[in-house]
Amino acid sequence: MEAALIADITYVPAAAPPVPVPSLPPVVVGSKVRRAFVFVLFYLAEVRLLWRFLRTPARLKLAAARIKELKQVYYGNLKVRKVAHVAGRYFREYQTPGWPSAAYDAYIATTVNRLVPFRGDADTLNLVFLAITKKCPLACDHCFEWDALNQKETLTRAHIQELVAQFQARHVSQIFFSGGEPMLRVNDLVAVVAAARPGTDFWVFTSGFNFTRANARRLKQAGFTGASISLDHHEQARHNAFRGSPDAFRNAMQAATYASEVGLVVNLALCATREFTTEANLLAYARLARQLGVAFIQVLEPRAVGHYAGQNVDLSPAQLALLEDFYLKMTFGPDYLDWPLVHYYGYHQRRMGCGGAADRFLYVDTDGDLHACPFCQKKSGSALCGGKGGSLDDALAALKTRGCHPFTQATM
Incomplete structure (x- = not known):
């Protein structure tokens, strides 16, 4: 196994020369216009996924209402306003996959399935x-x-x-x-x-x-x-x-x-x-x-x-x-x-x-x-x-x- 035996040593910190903090390129989107455009893309992507999963206007409407309720419970009146862009994907939350990706689609599918079941399993783990x-x-x-x-x-x-x-x-x-x-x-x-x-x-x-x-x-x-x-x-x-x-x-x-x-x-x-x-x-x-x-x-x-x-x-x-x-x-x-x-x-x-x-x-x-x-x-x-x-x-x-x-x- 790669992690060969490591001695159980307690390290005692000693004085060390200062470590410079690098200045790295920002990934959080700073442009208001770009942020607005990205959030429109998220909305359209989620509508497309909801239609793919639910297939009927009535179920789509029900899902939209329950998602709105869920967001109200979690966020209250708070609105997510920030987004990061890394390697071609956009990230709005740390413990949510970035979009576009198969992982993001899987996350939305599990979330929707909790609210309006559309698949045979009852898996809820994200x-x-x-x-x-x-x-x-x-x-x-x-x-x-x-x-x-x-x-x-x-x-x-x-x-x-x-x-x-x-x-x-x-x-x-x-x-x-x-x-x-x-x-x-x-x-x-x-x-x-x-x-x-x-x-x-x-x-x-x-x-x-x-x-x-x-x-x-x-x-x-x-x-x-x-x-x-x-x-x-x-x-x-x-x-x-x-x-x-x-x-x-x-x-x-x-x-x-x-x-x-x-x-x-x-x-x-x-x-x-x-x-x-x-x-x-x-x-x-x-x-x-x-x-x-x-x-x-x-x-x-x-x-x-x-x-x-x-x-x-x-x-x-x-x-x-x-x-x-x-x-x-x-x-x-x-x-x-x-x-x-x-x-x-x-x-x-x-x-x-x-x-x-x-x-x-x-x-x-x-x-x-x-x-x-x-x-x-x-x-x-x-x-x-x-x-x-x-x-x-x-x-x-x-x-x-x-x-x-x-x-x-x-x-x-």
Whole structure:
């Protein structure tokens, strides 16, 4: 296996020379006219898909009404006003495939099928978080896989291929590979995605470790859509300390550069800790993301699992309000239309509940077991057909029955 044994070493960050932040081309569409034109194209594409799926005016009308209701529940009076353009595709949300693509069509099909059923199955999954390795050279403060880190690997390349094929058969339109550090298994990532069928966008979660220019090119050529790069502070020293490595910030900057060069969509994933969450830090982080030319910023809340188990890491109500204001201002406000889009699932989760536990998404751990999400870790059967008895359908049904843990503050 590519990720040979890595010693369980705790890295002690040392003073490092400043790492320059590159200035990369923007991908968020800045022109008001172009944005308006792109949203018309989205509308026409979705009307065409609705007609293809439903085939009658009455069902089309019913679907349109239910989609409007769904948008009202999720967005309220908010209107999506921003769009990113990468490698010939347009992206309006981080966890929605880009258009035009077979993955976008699959996403719309599953969404419509929930509202006005038109196909025989009842599959509702849109995305899967798939952890493929226990190995990692870092020692991150918030690591939710801390207890499994650098233990003996379970999943082979054949297992990963089996998992991807099973979820693709259930119309999953996005798969996010995580770990550990999945770039330690870059050969497996490339082989698995190159062999996958169309209809799914593939992403890799990475700290930037082993994300070389050559590996970025290999991912793109294999069929990857994007890279979600962990960046937990705009200040080099603080990010390095949080990740337990003196090279963490440098690796993240290089990964953003190389991903941008080859045409991968770039998301910056931020764990907004108590120490970080101030208005000044959020704005500085967004400014750095804009300089890097990324499409998205994903805001995560800390959760008392893994390395944080037993600790009081919840944000204060005032800090949660700060994150919500940041999200609304950056994504829907008129003053930041050419800045990266912000994805903050917690905002919507607190208002309409969680979509995990095999409703819209789930998490598969490094043993191939199913969980409601990366933070709601309670095994609910195996995703591997020959693994521990039973079928994937049985395991998914059990996960849906069990559901997510009661939501407090933490989100995925």
